[in-house]
Amino acid sequence: EVQLVESGGGSIQPGRSLRLSCSASGFSLGDFSVSWVRQAPGKGLEWLGFIRSKAYGGTSEYAASVKGRFTISRDDSKSIAYLQLNSLKTEDTAIYYCTRSKYMVGFDPWGQGTLVTVSS
Amino acid sequence: QSALTQPPSVSGSPGQSVTISCTGTSSDVGSYNRVSWYQQPPGTAPKLMIYEVSNRPSGVPDRFSGSKSGNTASLTISGLQAEDEADYYCSSYTSSITVVFGGGTKLTVL
Numbered sequence: 209e210v211q212l213v214e215s216g217g218g219s220i221q222p223g224r225s226l227r228l229s230c231s232a233s234g235f236s237l238g239d240f241s242v243s244w245v246r247q248a249p250g251k252g253l254e255w256l257g258f259i260r261s262k263a264y265g266g267t268s269e270y271a272a273s274v275k276g277r278f279t280i281s282r283d284d285s286k287s288i289a290y291l292q293l294n295s296l297k298t299e300d301t302a303i304y305y306c307t308r309s310k311y312m313v314g315f316d317p318w319g320q321g322t323l324v325t326v327s328s
Numbered sequence: 329q330s331a332l333t334q335p336p337s338v339s340g341s342p343g344q345s346v347t348i349s350c351t352g353t354s355s356d357v358g359s360y361n362r363v364s365w366y367q368q369p370p371g372t373a374p375k376l377m378i379y380e381v382s383n384r385p386s387g388v389p390d391r392f393s394g395s396k397s398g399n400t401a402s403l404t405i406s407g408l409q410a411e412d413e414a415d416y417y418c419s420s421y422t423s424s425i426t427v428v429f430g431g432g433t434k435l436t437v438l
């Protein structure tokens with residue numbers, strides 16, 4: 209079964225950093241780009257960024273709202289992608305999802321999400 | 329990049345058809361066929377329903393269909409069923425090499 213599982217969320221104070229993980233199973237993560245998407249409580253989906261597969265350079269692109277604070281990386285040997293969250297703000301409180309795609313034509317599947325709560 | 333524009337809510341009775349619109353710009357929906365739609369029942373992760381404007385992944389009922397005209401994409405659900413009640417989101421690739429989502433539409437089956 210193709211599956212993505214996020215982990216690493218939790219409660220954290222403003223200004224601190226956190227790294228989220230996205231573990232893949234049932235397929236070769238290296239063949240796909242990986243995107244991160246978040247959903248604040250009661251709000252819609254917000255795309256954060258993606259990392260290309262190594263075949264396409266393994267580089268990343270980010271939404272303007274998080275560029276410079278968030279970083280996506282990948283370790284295909286472990287079938288894991290990461291989202292590094294720095295200088296966290298209260299407005300970063302959300303469920304963070306990872307998902308895969310080829311050529312950005314559609315995201316499927318999605319993980320179950322991991323909740324990040326930023327509060328003093 | 330501004331979010332794509334969707335109606336906040338739509339509703340329909342069982343058996344009827346509903347259409348959800350998704351309006352973008354010439355920098356996203358209007359320029360690319362990388363438009364997709366997602367279904368999200370309460371408390372669950374999004375599920376891909378339509379990709380590349382009008383293609384259905386395996387397992388998605390053919391009651392779901394997608395189309396695009398100019399800067400506006402649409403999702404049509406025919407033969408509404410109670411299980412279709414959920415939030416629906418569109419998304420599009422953009423000329424900035426990013427992805428933008430719509431604000432979401434809550435579908436109520438009356």
